[in-house]
Amino acid sequence: MDKTNLLVTIAEITMLISLFLSLFLLTVKTQHKLSNRLFAFFLILTAIDIGGNLDNLFEPGLNARIFISSIFFLQLPTFYLYVLSVCYADFKLKPKHLIHGVPFLIANLILIPRFYTVDLASKISFLEKSSTRLEIQFNHILIHIQIVVYIIAAFMILRRAKKIYLENYAGANIESLHWLFQFTSALSAFYFIALLKNIFKFTDYPYISEWLKAGLFIFELIIIFWYLYKALNNPSLFRNIDSKLKLVKNIISEDKNTGPLAVNEKEYKEELSKLKKYMEEDKPFLNPSLTIQDVSREIKIPVRDLSVLINHKLDQHFYDFVNTYRITCAMDILKDVTKSKVTVLEILYEVGFNSKSSFNTAFKKHTGQTPTAYRKLL
Structure with a gap:
């Protein structure tokens, strides 16, 4: 030819x-x-x-x-x-x-x-x-x-x-x-x-x-x-977001132009305490489709204030903030000798991840090791 x-x-x-x-x-x-x-x-x-x-x-x-x-x-x-x-x-x-x-x-x-x-x-x-x-x-x-x-x-x-x-x-x-x-x-x-x-x-x-x-x-x-x-x-891969959502830097910029920030230091501490208590006790991070709107609705903090609290005050993206709890939960399971038979794939689904690649990336970012390597060192 x-x-x-x-x-x-x-x-x-x-x-x-x-x-x-x-x-x-x-x-x-x-x-x-x-x-x-x-x-x-x-x-x-x-x-x-x-x-x-x-x-x-x-x-x-x-x-x-x-x-x-x-x-x-x-x-x-x-x-x-x-x-x-x-x-x-x-x-x-x-x-x-x-x-x-x-x-x-x-x-x-x-x-x-x-x-x-x-x-x-x-x-x-x-x-x-x-x-x-x-x-x-x-x-x-x-x-x-x-x-x-x-x-x-x-x-x-x-x-x-x-x-x-x-x-x-x-x-x-x-x-x-x-x-x-x-x-x-x-x-x-x-x-x-x-x-x-x-x-x-x-x-x-x-x-x-x-x-x-x-x-x-x-x-x-x-x-x-x-x-x-x-x-x-991956038929469920292509999902999208709400274009009406604003970046935190834009929210802060708007607040500076219109007056004081929506969350002052006292309110910040109170709302941070409420947020951490909710995350630790109710474990909403186990929901793989969790959004900041879901958390806002449950703890009665406006999405705008909650977004500034996490992304600006804690200097974390909501995505990383939630994944920190998921990884901590995964580490506890990996340390549990009674759950040594549970596979990494089962663990990632159990703690709220629905992608092996995103779980491995988040775990390595948090611990410096892959889940498999972490388990072997225990």
Whole structure:
């Protein structure tokens, strides 16, 4: 099998997997329909883009070919909206989000006078000199600006969502954010390689561009298989948070502007005592889905004050604060000789964790050792 046939085969497999996964996401019964639909649309756009990049896969007309190539302008905006929908439970598509389609419209509108509306001979002449056409040059610059802007924006959303999660939740959502960060990083690497491909395309080394193009097809296939594996093996992974929650630093900043902090030193000591008593006696940390709202409701301290108390006064994220109690409880079980037969997996579920990786990370952070190593030293 020569290089061309190999590329076509890889492209066909990638397209089929993309379309299969998009169909699965559109039909599977889940409460996260918007996230699934957005990622399905991203996969469909990806499949179209792959098809448009292989001349011998199908032969559309020139207008259709150029229009298909502009589909790329919709991919990253769709992925960005997907990240928002995964991070925030209350995210909804609104008319204002149509602004993300503006680059796609601009890319096509500027081609109307000298390409879309002219005769076939003029179209061919335009494409033969595409590297010198202002419209093509503008679109290339616009694509690369869009890649940088949306990748940075996605990472900023994930960074903020992670901070909000750590300050308000103590469940497994952090695993979802970690994975989404990894997936975004993989896409960033993909688009960086695509950028290099485009640069070499207009140099004295076009063959490097062709090899990078082949590598991109393989990389794309790996990324899609990775997502499919993760989605099917962890159907409960993708959970989201409330976007109305504020970061503690913003709460404190607002308090400084409006008056004294909501919690003074005397109230701080009283509420801290109440909080610790509740954690030690009622053991709410055993609930793997515990949130700061749950604790607030039980001990009658407003969420805003409780958040400042834990995240600012104790200098701990709520996530770490709760995990400290879970790890202490796990250590007690590991020390208990009567429970030597209890496995580490059983212990992590018993103390409120629902992920082995998050338990091991938290345990090592607290003790400097893995749970297995800790047990062996006793």
